[in-house]
Amino acid sequence: MPRIPRRPGRPLSARHWLLLLLPLGLAMVMWQAAQVAREQALQNLVREAENELRLSAAGLESHLTRHDYLPQLLASREMVKRFLTNRGHQDPMPLNVLLDQFRAIANVSDVYLLDRYGTTLAASNWHLDNTFIGHNYAFRSYYQDAIAGGRGRFFGLGTQSLERGYYFSAPVWLDTTTPDARPEGVMVIKVLLDAVEASWAEQDAVLMVADQDNIIFMASHPALRMTALYPLSEQEHQALLATRRYADEPLSPSGLEVFERREDGSRLVRFTQGPLGEGSHLGLARHMEAFGWNMHILKPLDAVLKAQWFAALLAGGLYGVVILAGGVGWQRLRLRRERELFAERERQTLAHARDELERNVQLRTRDLTETNRRLSGEIEERRRAEESLRQTQDELIQAAKLAVLGQLAAGINHELNQPLAAIRAYAENARLFLERQRAEAADANLAQIVELTERMAEISAQLRQFSRKSGSTLTAVSVQACFDYALRLYQARLRSDDVRVERHWREEAVWVHADLVRLEQVLVNLIGNALQAMAETPEPRLILAIETPPGQVRISVTDTGPGIPEAQLSRIFEPFYTTKSPGSGLGLGLSISSRIVSDLGGRIEATNPPGGGACFTLTLPRDERSDAPCPAPTEEQRSHA
CATH class of the missing domain: 3.30.450.20 (PAS domain)
Structure with missing residues (x-):
């Protein structure tokens, strides 16, 4: 800034002071506006960061704790206990295969069994070069906690794979009757954090x-x-x-x-x-x-930083407008004083025009402020409405799943009554054998009771799995596994109605890019509708098919019921539209299934095959893992089929 020349000994004039104060005022206004904008922007950023941090922490905790039960469940398996009892005299390969199957079903990294000294006896990665079998992990805290009788948790890098993982462990008890009994092994689950x-x-x-x-x-x-x-x-x-x-x-x-x-x-x-x-x-x-x-x-x-610069520039612009307006007013005042004696009317006209201009600026400023306030309110209201809509849609999907559980209640009741009756009979026999001092016979009856309770636990686990809420991450999902799960839910009804199930697909696994829980819900809804449609059919058949056109997977569920009237084919996916009798349904199942398939990037269609009945076809994007081998079914899965 150039220096203002002045004569020595003379004080600065008002004009000189004005030229000095104008840049200083501009700097002060811009700095103050930038500070206010910075504080407001930081407060908004803090609120946004708190919300994202809370959701991310909840997602991480949910991802880890959902596998907490699995080590204890595997530790109670009879095959695991028999293997520890006859260690050294039993082939570990069946146990390795079982652990690998549980790893694939639970979608975890590794599952392995340690003996009481910390050495790995069986592992799901038995077939890999970096297998855990033969390695000792007694130095890990998850082994030390579990061998002491508790349940362990640990995070760290794997000594073999060098992958970051979270470990869950549980003791394997062979003797729980004596006070000084110790665990004979430790079951460990490893979960990766890359997802x-x-x-x-x-x-x-x-x-x-x-x-x-x-x-x-x-x-x-x-x-x-x-x-x-x-x-x-x-x-x-x-x-x-x-x-x-x-x-x-x-x-x-x-x-x-x-x-x-x-x-x-x-x-x-x-x-x-x-x-x-x-x-x-x-x-x-x-x-x-x-x-x-x-x-x-x-x-x-x-x-x-952008908010600071914008506020500073805006304040500087307004400051310039104010200074310019002041300069214009001052010039007008000078002209008015010079021409006051000669142009009184012109002076009054200029003053009136100036006042009118100021009023218009104030009115326009007030209008713009009110418009901005209303616009901000409308944006916030729309955001809340969208959040409410998403929450309502998710709750509606969960309600539909619970409605299907209500339809399955009769079959599940039959499945549970049979084991309960058998448990009572075995318990009464055990009491008689104990009175007659036949301990071996009583022990055999108690073993049967344990197997029946495990069967009841499997049935209730299927219901809990179906009623759980789905996540938001799309992964590779096996279509055959989803079909098997849906059929297990309806196994009692399939037997009671003598429904013949036909499976039309290749032996190798077919993978789609979807959400496991939501795809299972769609298949359960379609199979349930097919069974209801065939309630009066003499020889009901349920036909399940999987086709693999390039880049896609086509899944179809076909029944031999009366079919869908042609006039209703275009409306069956509308909410609250149903062809059932009053009281048999709300008409939400197909509507929710259609929305789920659309969210997964696919489409659903309904047709009437030439041979009669109805056919629902799902088309979903195929996953890159389509060539991966399908895990062999366990004994429980074969029994349900």
């Missing part, structure tokens, strides 16, 4: 999870994984290496630096090194009590 990290990559934020030692073992950005949140001392680094939790990873510092702490608990951070070192972020942390972890989210401050 959760892949879902984080879609967010406009950096998500990372650190353990109690501040080691970042999960992160949406690959460069942050296996780094220390803050620099470790040599003693801390050696202690971590001794535990073998993270194998031989260097655990170098992440470079995170906090340069501002805010009153709401958030922090402004930046990275001094690495690919994230070019920008600054807003950081929030959330403690996960169930695991002892801390989840962090870093939101980029680009939006805050």
